Amino acid sequence: MSSKKNLKASNPRFDSSVSPLIFADQFIKFSTRLSSPLIYGLGEHRQDLLINITEQWKKLTFWSRDFPPVQNTNLYGVHPFHINLELNKNGQTNFHGQFLLNSNAMDIDLQPLPAITYTTIGGIIDLYIFTGPTVQNVIEQYWDIIGKPIMPPFWSLGFHLCRYGYNTIENLLATIERMHNADFPYDVQWTDIDAMSSYLDFTYDEKNFHDLPNLVRELQSDGKHYVNIIDPGISSIQPSGSYLPYDDGLKKNIFITKFNSTELINGKVWPGTTVFPDFTNPNATEWWTNIVSTFHDIVPFDGMWIDMNEPSNFLDGSSDGCTDNKLDNPPFVPDVLGGSLSSKTICPSAQQYLSSHYNLHSMFGYFEAIASNRAMKTIRKKRPFILSRSTFAGSGQFTAHWTGDNRATFDDMYYSIPAILSFNMFGITHVGADICGFGLETTEELCTRWMQLGAFYPFMRNHNDLGQKDQDPASFSWEAQQIMKQAVLMRYSLIPFWYTLHHEAAMASRTIVQPLFFEFSNDENTYNIDQQFLIGRAILVSPNLKSETNTVHVYIPSDVWYDFPSGVKVQSVGVFTDLDAPLSKINAHVRGGFIIPMQIPRANLMIGRDNPFILLVAQSQWSNASGNLFWDDGDSIDSIETKSYNYLEFSLNNANTLTIDALVRNYKDSPMRLDIIKVLGVNKSVTGVTINGKSYTNFLYNIPDQILLIYGLDLDMLAQANQVIQWTITN
Numbered sequence: 001m002s003s004k005k006n007l008k009a010s011n012p013r014f015d016s017s018v019s020p021l022i023f024a025d026q027f028i029k030f031s032t033r034l035s036s037p038l039i040y041g042l043g044e045h046r047q048d049l050l051i052n053i054t055e056q057w058k059k060l061t062f063w064s065r066d067f068p069p070v071q072n073t074n075l076y077g078v079h080p081f082h083i084n085l086e087l088n089k090n091g092q093t094n095f096h097g098q099f100l101l102n103s104n105a106m107d108i109d110l111q112p113l114p115a116i117t118y119t120t121i122g123g124i125i126d127l128y129i130f131t132g133p134t135v136q137n138v139i140e141q142y143w144d145i146i147g148k149p150i151m152p153p154f155w156s157l158g159f160h161l162c163r164y165g166y167n168t169i170e171n172l173l174a175t176i177e178r179m180h181n182a183d184f185p186y187d188v189q190w191t192d193i194d195a196m197s198s199y200l201d202f203t204y205d206e207k208n209f210h211d212l213p214n215l216v217r218e219l220q221s222d223g224k225h226y227v228n229i230i231d232p233g234i235s236s237i238q239p240s241g242s243y244l245p246y247d248d249g250l251k252k253n254i255f256i257t258k259f260n261s262t263e264l265i266n267g268k269v270w271p272g273t274t275v276f277p278d279f280t281n282p283n284a285t286e287w288w289t290n291i292v293s294t295f296h297d298i299v300p301f302d303g304m305w306i307d308m309n310e311p312s313n314f315l316d317g318s319s320d321g322c323t324d325n326k327l328d329n330p331p332f333v334p335d336v337l338g339g340s341l342s343s344k345t346i347c348p349s350a351q352q353y354l355s356s357h358y359n360l361h362s363m364f365g366y367f368e369a370i371a372s373n374r375a376m377k378t379i380r381k382k383r384p385f386i387l388s389r390s391t392f393a394g395s396g397q398f399t400a401h402w403t404g405d406n407r408a409t410f411d412d413m414y415y416s417i418p419a420i421l422s423f424n425m426f427g428i429t430h431v432g433a434d435i436c437g438f439g440l441e442t443t444e445e446l447c448t449r450w451m452q453l454g455a456f457y458p459f460m461r462n463h464n465d466l467g468q469k470d471q472d473p474a475s476f477s478w479e480a481q482q483i484m485k486q487a488v489l490m491r492y493s494l495i496p497f498w499y500t501l502h503h504e505a506a507m508a509s510r511t512i513v514q515p516l517f518f519e520f521s522n523d524e525n526t527y528n529i530d531q532q533f534l535i536g537r538a539i540l541v542s543p544n545l546k547s548e549t550n551t552v553h554v555y556i557p558s559d560v561w562y563d564f565p566s567g568v569k570v571q572s573v574g575v576f577t578d579l580d581a582p583l584s585k586i587n588a589h590v591r592g593g594f595i596i597p598m599q600i601p602r603a604n605l606m607i608g609r610d611n612p613f614i615l616l617v618a619q620s621q622w623s624n625a626s627g628n629l630f631w632d633d634g635d636s637i638d639s640i641e642t643k644s645y646n647y648l649e650f651s652l653n654n655a656n657t658l659t660i661d662a663l664v665r666n667y668k669d670s671p672m673r674l675d676i677i678k679v680l681g682v683n684k685s686v687t688g689v690t691i692n693g694k695s696y697t698n699f700l701y702n703i704p705d706q707i708l709l710i711y712g713l714d715l716d717m718l719a720q721a722n723q724v725i726q727w728t729i730t731n
Contacts, residue, residue, distance in 0.1 A: 049530035066312035154634025158187025199270035233274035279367035303385030365390025408437025432459035492601030560592025593620035595627030612675030619681035623655035
């Protein structure tokens with residue numbers, strides 16, 4: 001860790017005097033000083049959260065690439081945005097950021113000076129500088145440029161289950177039945193490419209998955225949802241007139257062509273020889289909507305998983321290779337994996353409607369997400385759920401993201417945390433990693449730990465690879481199932497809080513999960529912490545990321561904290577400490593000063609929506625707290641525009657007065673009844689409770705733990721605009 005004296009701001013926000021500007025055809029290079037060697041962002045890369053260049057150089061390469069996440073290489077997405085931390089003259093921490101809006105292949109070199117050098121092989125210098133001064137200000141300023149995150153459908157906040165290798169509908173049904181018999185809560189069932197017919201998009205295997213349409217409808221009748229996978233590579237070798245995606249695409253002229261030609265560029269992906277849609281073509285969205293709709297009429301899926309959209313190609317360039325022109329062989333090539341821009345993708349010289357693939361490659365997934373988002377809105381008339389592997393700056397307006405083909409290792413579990421924190425900075429807040437690991441064979445210990453951690457991801461999906469053993473929770477021992485179930489039920493109890501955070505992300509540019517330094521920016525102990533994180537501003541999560549250990553070394557920032565869910569107050573703060581972390585426990589703490597809306601959970605979110613609410617009130621050192629709750633039907637596209645929602649604010653004042661203000665009360669289709677209020681940090685005995693001025697006797701006060709429990713309320717939180725709960729405390 002760099003000492004604080006090395007972080008003090010002494011430079012302007014942009015100082016290019018450290019090196020000359022080079023601006024030539026296919027080569028742009030410029031540098032600027034950094035205010036400190038402490039940097040966050042610059043994705044997508046597998047790396048620690050903090051990039052500390054105090055004593056080292058670091059090169060990061062940007063060019064979308066299908067490759068399992070490893071360090072020191074370009075990966076699925078491109079986000080040339082960073083946050084720089086500094087100290088001002090008063091010793092307080094400030095932040096600023098930079099974003100180079102450029103989709104060409106690029107290297108970014110970080111130097112200990114400290115300085116940053118951008119080298120890109122196309123485009124222009126479209127550099128945005130965000131002055132902060134707080135880290136939240138930087139996020140707001142950046143998202144004002146790229147767009148705010150999408151508000152996801154309510155059901156997508158639940159637990160998702162998938163694997164590559166169900167192979168037959170009988171195996172899929174066995175998994176569903178196993179989960180049902182274990183009484184394990186989950187909301188969304190997925191299938192991978194093995195459910196397709198010969199790996200053809202917009203088909204299902206009518207032999208091995210013969211009853212898939214009816215199974216999907218049965219899942220939906222039980223309150224669950226179904227998501228299927230779609231790859232961008234469209235088979236071009238099916239008999240003429242037999243395959244609508246290709247035939248209709250030819251008619252609409254929406255496929256990517258070779259350089260200076262009308263001939264389609266051919267690659268090879270799962271179904272064999274394929275062509276690739278040009279989602280920048282004005283006709284492409286209509287074509288995409290048509291073929292998505294046609295398949296949706298057969299298999300009524302609820303969301304789209306758009307994979308392989310870097311775009312990935314099993315060949316380098318095309319079946320005919322690439323040309324020898326300056327696009328396929330530029331004078332300078334950034335440090336891309338494979339050493340060539342065409343490595344495992346299509347030729348850079350390939351022509352798209354807006355420009356060459358050379359200029360648009362890293363935006364392929366971005367434009368596919370836009371088309372998929374619009375298609376699902378058109379077809380379902382509901383809020384879309386899209387999950388994309390490849391992303392670009394601004395993709396969060398249209399899609400969720402997962403971190404790709406990770407492996408079943410404790411290292412991969414750790415690296416998922418800096419990844420989801422970085423993607424929240426990038427404006428893709430609905431993000432998660434494949435829980436228990438996609439590649440390699442997981443273990444019961446690893447999967448249990450990962451399910452506990454994954455319960456605190458914004459997007460929670462368990463997924464693994466072909467040839468690996470089943471890793472759905474119900475496939476493990478009874479003891480492991482109970483631990484995993486406890487973690488998922490903990491998540492489900494917090495869904496009102498999660499949903500409100502998504503609303504704040506979409507409307508007010510708030511990250512959903514965030515590093516500790518976002519909230520404790522003057523505490524240098526937090527600057528490099530990426531094995532713990534915050535949900536919103538209120539819940540600190542400290543997972544055990546090591547094998548065969550029963551303690552976890554954590555930092556508890558200087559504030560009031562209560563163990564979650566027990567509510568016991570933490571005695572030592574502002575220190576590093578070891579917490580008990582047996583396999584049965586993930587450590588989480590609620591921050592004083594916050595009110596967390598919760599709900600009694602059920603087997604899936606849709607059947608639990610009408611369940612009673614709980615308010616968890618965590619008193620600050622000043623004996624106050626506040627919180628809020630956003631609630632609508634969970635699916636409508638226009639609930640904000642039509643004001644078809646409820647918005648409540650909660651506040652605790654004077655240690656004994658809880659106010660519920662129903663500021664908007666327009667959504668009446670779901671009861672909002674409050675059953676329990678749990679107040680933490682009540683350090684004096686409670687002798688009486690009143691609800692709206694009337695005496696109420698159903699309460700308990702736990703003297704040792706200083707917890708007040710008011711129960712059995714059945715209070716309609718929408719009955720009036722303002723309601724007051726008070727308790728009398730002894731002097």
